[in-house]
Amino acid sequence: MKTHVNRLLVSVLAGLLFVSCASTNELTIPVTQPATVFLPSSIQNVGIVDRSLPSDRNRTADEIDKILSIEGKNLDKDAAQNAIMALNEELLATERFEGVQHLEEVRLRSPGMGVHPAPLDWEQVNEICETYGIDALFTLSFFDTDTNVDYQTAPVTIKGPFGTEIPAIEHRAQVSTLIKTGWRIYDPQQKIIRDECVEYNTANSRGVGINPVRAVEAIVNRKEAVLQISQNLGQRYASRLFPYHTRVRRDYFVRGSDNFKKGMRLARTGYWQRAAELWEAEVGNSKDKVAGRACYNMAIINEINGNLDEAVEWASRSYSEYKIRRGWDYVNILERRIRSEQRLQYQMEDQSKKISLDHKED
Secondary structure, eight states, X not given: OHHHHHHHHHHHHHHHHHHHTOXXXXXXEEEEEOOSSOXXXXXOEEEEEEOOSXXXXXXXXXXXXXXXXXXXXTHHHHHHHHHXXXXXXXXHHHTOSXXXXXXXXXXXXXXXXXXXXXOOOHHHHHHHHXXXXXXXXXXXXXXXXXXXXXXXXXXXXXXXXXXOEEEEEEEEEEEEEEEEEEEEEEETTTTEEEEEEEEEEEEEEEEEESSHHHHHHHHHHHHHHHHHHHHHXXXXXXXXXXXXXXXXXXXXXXXXXXXXXXXXXXXXXXXXXXXXXXXXXXXTOSSHHHHXXXXXXXXXXXXXXXXXXXXXXXXXXXXXXXXXXXXXXHHXXXXXXXXXXXXXXXXXXXXXXXXXXXXXXX
């Protein structure tokens, strides 16, 4: 027992020593990312089509699949409609487009069975776009659910009317539904598919009770879960068309000299510029390791301030002159972010041109 306690104490002390000797601290920086899918401002009117219904020749196989996987009646159809309506509402709410139409009367079909069909031919896309006066066509290319049921029974005891324990059988049902969706956006003006996205999500529901009916409730309840997730999928797909905000993680050095320790305290309390003054003072330190870490931290403060080119220069210097390995990794991270910023700027300028033209017309 004493040996076990001693080993545990050594382990804890070693962990504390590791934490106290860490050479870096972590911070997060807010970043605006460009839209995953770029639609030029020339695309102002769009239509949405449900292509997820199976074609007649595959309908029998699809129905068998539904039975084998215990699909509810019209579950795929209703869930697909939820996804499309959510997408339609999100696109309208953003006011990015002049018009958004749900083209319910357009009867496109897919192979069914959760297979992403081949793209539509451009003659067919052009015909739909010209008929409805739209600049781009969104399609829910496929929508499929696969359901697995894990049904078990187990002996349990329950309280009887007089406090006695009575043996009983507990019924347990775990229902897991895999939701598979595929989307495409066709741009007939440029004859390119602007986006092709396949996504998987899972809805889980559970039922437990001494009466089998309680366990079966899990199968009933799963429909509501699938419908809700399908709605979320439509909303999330719409978000691919717009810039979004996120936070990125970075590490900065907190050890090497007293200025690093003081800089750490200043940074923790939000005084980043004062911390940067201390780091800059160490750039000329006679010790390469200290000078390299100072250069690296100067890259960090420049990224915080939005000076990405200067950040690349400092990070590059930390690696090329002082062999700080993190500096090379950071250069690559910063260059990717610069490319991302360029895409974001291009997207914003494209939308600004459209807004400017609209104002002139008014």
